[in-house]
Amino acid sequence: MNAASDPRRSVGERLFVVGAGIMGSGIAAQVALAGYFVTLEDVSAELAERGKANALRALDRQVHKGLLDLVSREEAAGRIDVAIGFRRASIASIVLEAAPEKLEIKQELFRQIEAAAAPDALFATNTSSLPITQIGQVLRDPGRLVGVHFFNPVLQMPLVELIPGARTRPDIVERADRFAKKLGKTVVHSKDSPGFVTTRGLAVLINEAAWMLQEGVATRDDIDTAYRLGFHHPMGPFELADLVGIDTAVAILDVLWDGFRDPKYRVCPLLRQMVAAGRLGRKSAEGFYPYPARGGGS
Numbered sequence: 290m291n292a293a294s295d296p297r298r299s300v301g302e303r304l305f306v307v308g309a310g311i312m313g314s315g316i317a318a319q320v321a322l323a324g325y326f327v328t329l330e331d332v333s334a335e336l337a338e339r340g341k342a343n344a345l346r347a348l349d350r351q352v353h354k355g356l357l358d359l360v361s362r363e364e365a366a367g368r369i370d371v372a373i374g375f376r377r378a379s380i381a382s383i384v385l386e387a388a389p390e391k392l393e394i395k396q397e398l399f400r401q402i403e404a405a406a407a408p409d410a411l412f413a414t415n416t417s418s419l420p421i422t423q424i425g426q427v428l429r430d431p432g433r434l435v436g437v438h439f440f441n442p443v444l445q446m447p448l449v450e451l452i453p454g455a456r457t458r459p460d461i462v463e464r465a466d467r468f469a470k471k472l473g474k475t476v477v478h479s480k481d482s483p484g485f486v487t488t489r490g491l492a493v494l495i496n497e498a499a500w501m502l503q504e505g506v507a508t509r510d511d512i513d514t515a516y517r518l519g520f521h522h523p524m525g526p527f528e529l530a531d532l533v534g535i536d537t538a539v540a541i542l543d544v545l546w547d548g549f550r551d552p553k554y555r556v557c558p559l560l561r562q563m564v565a566a567g568r569l570g571r572k573s574a575e576g577f578y579p580y581p582a583r584g585g586g587s
């Protein structure tokens with residue numbers, strides 16, 4: 290095969306994102322803006338296409354805010370495609386997983402990803418709380434996996450938290466650091482401790498607010514107002530919980546409980562009840578607040 294027909298010639302420029310939900314779609318928009326080609330993968334064509342539509346909407350919001358011109362928007366949009374299955378992972382330099390926050394799901398995905406990806410591709414997981422070392426233990430080469438934790442909404446949040454697992458190679462951490470900075474993000478490094486730096490505090494805040502609401506200490510609106518005006522938080526804990534997803538918040542608290550066995554991480558029953566009732570936040574049109582115009586999360 291000569292260089293011109295080698296499909297891996299473009300390896301340096303392509304990402305493969307597994308999971309086209311809130312985060313996968315935001316990450317696709319972000320990397321496309323930075324010049325990467327990106328494939329958004331999900332379990333069905335409908336979900337992958339919905340993820341792409343949300344990525345395009347995120348780009349449109351940048352245009353409406355005057356932060357992006359139409360030509361750049363069109364160019365970025367043209368760099369996003371969709372897939373079902375991992376065939377196109379073989380031409381990616383970075384495979385980034387943004388599937389649901391469940392260890393078994395992520396481990397099974399990385400088994401399949403490793404079988405399909407190029408041998409020198411970097412593997413990233415966007416987990417917000419699961420141990421990177423444990424996710425990576427299913428890999429033949431766990432040294433290539435690193436936690437690259439983006440924040441929601443991806444285009445607006447300037448932070449990326451980088452988390453090497455116990456076996457992650459230093460060159461992989463350096464590549465991930467360069468990648469995040471190329472996207473214009475500020476990088477903080479955390480050890481592979483449950484919930485890392487950011488999620489540990491976030492989960493406790495949301496859980497404590499839910500306990501206060503359940504105990505009748507204050508109303509939903511007063512609790513949110515108290516944190517916005519009292520601490521200069523841009524949104525209250527319930528607004529934040531709806532943005533993150535109540536199911537994701539509960540999954541994170543379960544990870545913290547499993548990791549530390551400390552009662553301070555016991556999940557407020559109100560949160561579990563909301564998940565059982567399908568009140569997951571913005572993505573399900575109802576959480577602590579109603580969201581009448583459904584679809585797309587951030």
Ligand SMILES: NC(=O)c1ccc[n+]([C@@H]2O[C@H](COP(=O)([O-])OP(=O)(O)OC[C@H]3O[C@@H](n4cnc5c(N)ncnc54)[C@H](O)[C@@H]3O)[C@@H](O)[C@H]2O)c1
Pocket residue numbers: 307308309310311312313330331332336387388389390391394398415416417418438439440441532533534537572
């Ligand atoms: N929501 C947030 O605010 C936030 C912030 C930072 C990190 N995270 C993390 O990012 C990850 C994704 O979270 P999200 O909020 O985007 O979830 P989400 O539920 O919006 O999206 C997950 C997507 O993964 C897809 N999926 C499920 N199984 C799959 C499979 N086997 N193969 C491919 N796709 C599959 C689902 O269909 C869905 O589209 C989680 O690990 C979460 O903890 C979330």
